[in-house]
Amino acid sequence: MIRTKEDYIKSLKELGHVVYYEGQRVEDITTHPSFIPHINCAAKTYELALMPEHEDLMTATSHLTGKKINRFTHIHQSVEDLIKKVRMLRLISHETGSCYQRCVGFDALNATYMTTFDIDAKYGTDYHQRFIEFLKFIQEENLMVVGGMTDVKGDRSLPPHKQPDPDVFVHVAEKREDGVVLRGAKAHMTGGANSHWVLLMPTQSMRQGDEDFAICCAVPLNAPGVTQIFGRQTNDERKGTMDIGNETFGLVGGETLMVFEDVFVPNSHVFMHGEIDFAGLLVERFATMHRQNYGACKGGVSDVLIGASALAAEYAGVDRASHIKDKLSEMIHLAETVYCGSVACSATGAKTSSGAYYPDPLLANCTKHNITRHIYEIGRLAHDVAGGIIATMPSQADLNSSEIGRMVEKYLGCKEGVCTQDRMRILRLIENMTGGTALAESMHGAGSPQSQKVMYGRLGKMDMKKSMAKRLAGVKE
Amino acid sequence: MIRAAVKFCGGCDPGYDRSAYWEAIRAQAGGLVDWVSLDEGGYEAVLIVDGCDTACVSEKLESGELKLEAPVRVVAVRDDSLDPDLVVNKILGDRFQG
Numbered sequence: 001m002i003r004t005k006e007d008y009i010k011s012l013k014e015l016g017h018v019v020y021y022e023g024q025r026v027e028d029i030t031t032h033p034s035f036i037p038h039i040n041c042a043a044k045t046y047e048l049a050l051m052p053e054h055e056d057l058m059t060a061t062s063h064l065t066g067k068k069i070n071r072f073t074h075i076h077q078s079v080e081d082l083i084k085k086v087r088m089l090r091l092i093s094h095e096t097g098s099c100y101q102r103c104v105g106f107d108a109l110n111a112t113y114m115t116t117f118d119i120d121a122k123y124g125t126d127y128h129q130r131f132i133e134f135l136k137f138i139q140e141e142n143l144m145v146v147g148g149m150t151d152v153k154g155d156r157s158l159p160p161h162k163q164p165d166p167d168v169f170v171h172v173a174e175k176r177e178d179g180v181v182l183r184g185a186k187a188h189m190t191g192g193a194n195s196h197w198v199l200l201m202p203t204q205s206m207r208q209g210d211e212d213f214a215i216c217c218a219v220p221l222n223a224p225g226v227t228q229i230f231g232r233q234t235n236d237e238r239k240g241t242m243d244i245g246n247e248t249f250g251l252v253g254g255e256t257l258m259v260f261e262d263v264f265v266p267n268s269h270v271f272m273h274g275e276i277d278f279a280g281l282l283v284e285r286f287a288t289m290h291r292q293n294y295g296a297c298k299g300g301v302s303d304v305l306i307g308a309s310a311l312a313a314e315y316a317g318v319d320r321a322s323h324i325k326d327k328l329s330e331m332i333h334l335a336e337t338v339y340c341g342s343v344a345c346s347a348t349g350a351k352t353s354s355g356a357y358y359p360d361p362l363l364a365n366c367t368k369h370n371i372t373r374h375i376y377e378i379g380r381l382a383h384d385v386a387g388g389i390i391a392t393m394p395s396q397a398d399l400n401s402s403e404i405g406r407m408v409e410k411y412l413g414c415k416e417g418v419c420t421q422d423r424m425r426i427l428r429l430i431e432n433m434t435g436g437t438a439l440a441e442s443m444h445g446a447g448s449p450q451s452q453k454v455m456y457g458r459l460g461k462m463d464m465k466k467s468m469a470k471r472l473a474g475v476k477e
Numbered sequence: 478m479i480r481a482a483v484k485f486c487g488g489c490d491p492g493y494d495r496s497a498y499w500e501a502i503r504a505q506a507g508g509l510v511d512w513v514s515l516d517e518g519g520y521e522a523v524l525i526v527d528g529c530d531t532a533c534v535s536e537k538l539e540s541g542e543l544k545l546e547a548p549v550r551v552v553a554v555r556d557d558s559l560d561p562d563l564v565v566n567k568i569l570g571d572r573f574q575g
Contacts, residue, residue: 052514053496053526056533057487087489094490303490 002142003050005043011143012039012194017222019193019256021230029193033240034230037250039194041100042144044092044249045072057088062139063355064132072102073139075113076357082346086296090339093300097246097433099253099441101146101191103293108147108199109135110356111286112216116271117354119278127271128354134218134269138197145218146195148186148258149286151203160206160213170200170260172212172273179266180273182215182225186260190253190445192228195221198258202272205280214279216272217265225263228256234436242396242425245432252441284455288361290446291368295342298371298442301433302335302378308429312386315423317415327381334374341367362459369452375442379434390431393424480511481568482520484534484543491528498557499526505561510568518546522568525553 002008009030019026021034029035049058049070060074060081061067076082085106092100113135116127138145151160154168163169170184182200192198199218206214219226233251238244244251272278310328313319345363352358383390389412399408399421413420432438443449470477488495502524503512513520523545525534535553537543545551552567 052483053485053499054488056485057489084487087487091487091489300490 001140002046005047008043008046008144009039011196015196015222017193017228018226019228019230022232026230034236035193035254037098037239037244037246037248038101038191038254041096041098041249041253042102042191042194044095044100045070045102045144046142048092048095054091057084057091060084062136064136065139067139069139070142072106072144073109073135073142074106075110075135076349077355078357079347079349082292082349082357082359083343086292086339086342086346089293089296089342090300090303093297094303096249097301097304097429098249098251099190099297101194101253102144103297104147104190104290105145105195105197105199106147107286107289107293108149108201109138109145110289110358111282112199112201112271114285114352114354114356114358115216115278115282117352118281119272119275121353122278123275125275130268131271134271143196144191144194145197145199146189146192146221146258147286147290148189148192148198148200149203149283150187152185152187152257153203159210161209166213169203169213170215172215173262175273176264179264180215180217180270182217182219182260182263182265184260186258187255188231188444189228189256189258192221192256192258193230193254197221198226201282201286202279204283206276208276210276210279211274214272214274214276215270216282218269218271219260219263219265223263225261227259227261229259231255231257235432242421243428245425245428245430251432251435252437284361285358287447287451287455288359288364291452292342292345292359292364294371294442294446295338295340295367298375299335299339299342302331302338302375305378305382305430305433306331306335308426308433309382309385311426312423312430315414315418315426316387324385327385331378331381334378338367338370338374341370361455365452365455365459368446369449372443372449372452376439379439382430382434386427386430390427390434393427396424399424478509478511479521479569480513480519481522481524482513482515482517483524483526484515485526486528486531486533488528493528493557495526495528498554498561501561502564506565506568509565515545520546520549522550522552522570524564524568525551527553527555530555 002011013028013030019029026032030039048054058071059068060071062069063077071088112131116131119125120128151169154163160169167184170182172180173183174181197218197220201216202214235244235251313324318324345359345367348360349357394408399405409420414423527534532555550570
């Protein structure tokens with residue numbers, strides 16, 4: 001069982017999974033500078049669970065075994081659990097200032113738990129019991145699971161079964177008596193390189209003809225045929241230096257392209273195959289639970305950014321200027337606004353037929369939609385407060401240079417008593433947290449804004465709204 | 478020496494450094510208090526360290542969701558305004574008075 005950060009790193013070292021970065025196979029991701037910050041982030045989910053100061057949020061009691069487990073492997077049993085989830089996310093964001101990746105699998109576990117129950121109720125299948133056995137194993141071993149939803153999709157105008165190359169959607173290429181064989185690829189696999197298992201789900205609603213694409217199953221990431229290609233980030237060349245801005249925890253989640261080439265999955269790990277009428281529900285549930293998170297994790301990350309912006313202003317001696325105070329206040333307002341969404345959709349959550357609790361989907365979608373706007377505005381205000389120096393500042397190597405270091409030291413200095421290197425570190429942190437990858441993740445993680453708008457159309461109760469207006473205006477039905 | 482349990486809230490967005498405050502209380506108590514967790518039991522007093530006015534742990538205690546072994550002295554803090562030696566005095570209770 002994985003308990004500590006050290007256990008977690010050892011487990012990754014021994015996993016033997018196939019990961020490529022910049023065209024090269026990475027034999028040991030735990031010693032590679034491009035992976036270490038992401039591993040440190042995920043490791044926080046293990047470290048904090050062992051601390052008395054945080055166990056109240058970081059751990060839960062398994063409804064399956066009665067044992068104390070890491071909350072990231074828990075199935076929500078109450079509204080309080082839903083709220084504790086978002087409180088936990090804000091806490092971890094304060095510790096890392098970055099994405100700790102484990103919520104994706106957390107949400108996939110919960111969505112699959114609910115949906116397998118519903119599939120069995122309709123079709124008399126035994127997916128739910130299979131899934132419970134898998135879940136007990138994950139809880140017992142405290143493993144990190146990546147949720148695998150987004151297919152690469154090929155020609156977006158065509159359904160899965162009409163694609164010229166069916167591999168653009170993960171699908172069952174062969175059905176055997178004892179299991180299935182998968183082909184395809186999942187994109188944007190947050191934390192994929194440093195997870196142990198992937199829980200695959202369909203990427204969208206499915207229709208007749210798409211049965212082999214309506215597949216939900218669990219695959220160990222060291223299974224033969226699984227290859228991960230680690231995506232690049234805006235600060236790739238800065239890893240291992242203070243120029244990265246957040247040396248210990250890096251930048252966003254460390255996503256991979258995860259490719260499945262004839263990967264065998266035994267029946268015990270297949271939780272849906274062919275039930276096209278449940279594909280959309282599974283997607284919706286996963287998306288809702290993932291969207292629930294964003295006001296908490298990004299709200300927490302924004303707390304760090306607000307602190308960094310306030311320090312940048314203080315170091316520059318402008319912290320007493322009224323317009324700076326106003327911008328910092330606005331940043332706080334926006335951060336708390338997005339957090340409100342996460343708390344609200346959790347507080348108004350409800351019990352599903354499986355017994356697991358589920359956040360209010362309309363409010364969860366609003367929460368994520370606000371992230372696609374407010375995080376950009378918070379970033380804009382951070383740039384405004386910090387100044388253009390975040391884009392043009394010399395590097396750590398320049399500061400350390402025996403020839404020019406004295407110039408950097410002198411001319412990047414600010415208010416008396418402020419260490420130049422400290423100022424540079426804070427400015428780099430702001431750059432890190434507001435750069436390309438971080439913002440794109442806020443836009444598209446857990447679904448692009450249009451996917452939230454689609455949900456408004458379905459969940460927005462437009463007929464009720466029209467009725468209210470008619471009644472008040474005296475319009476007869 | 479008395480045996481006292483410490484229980485923290487989860488710390489989602491505390492208004493002060495709970496760990497630093499707890500360390501200061503522990504240092505102030507020195508050898509007068511044997512600190513344990515609630516699970517370990519056998520305590521005469523409980524220190525609740527909440528991070529803000531939401532006071533999740535105090536609330537749970539009040540609602541009965543959090544149950545203590547027996548009626549014991551409970552000292553709850555939700556900020557670091559109280560001097561650590563006063564917190565220790567409250568935990569020691571009569572022992573301190575005596």
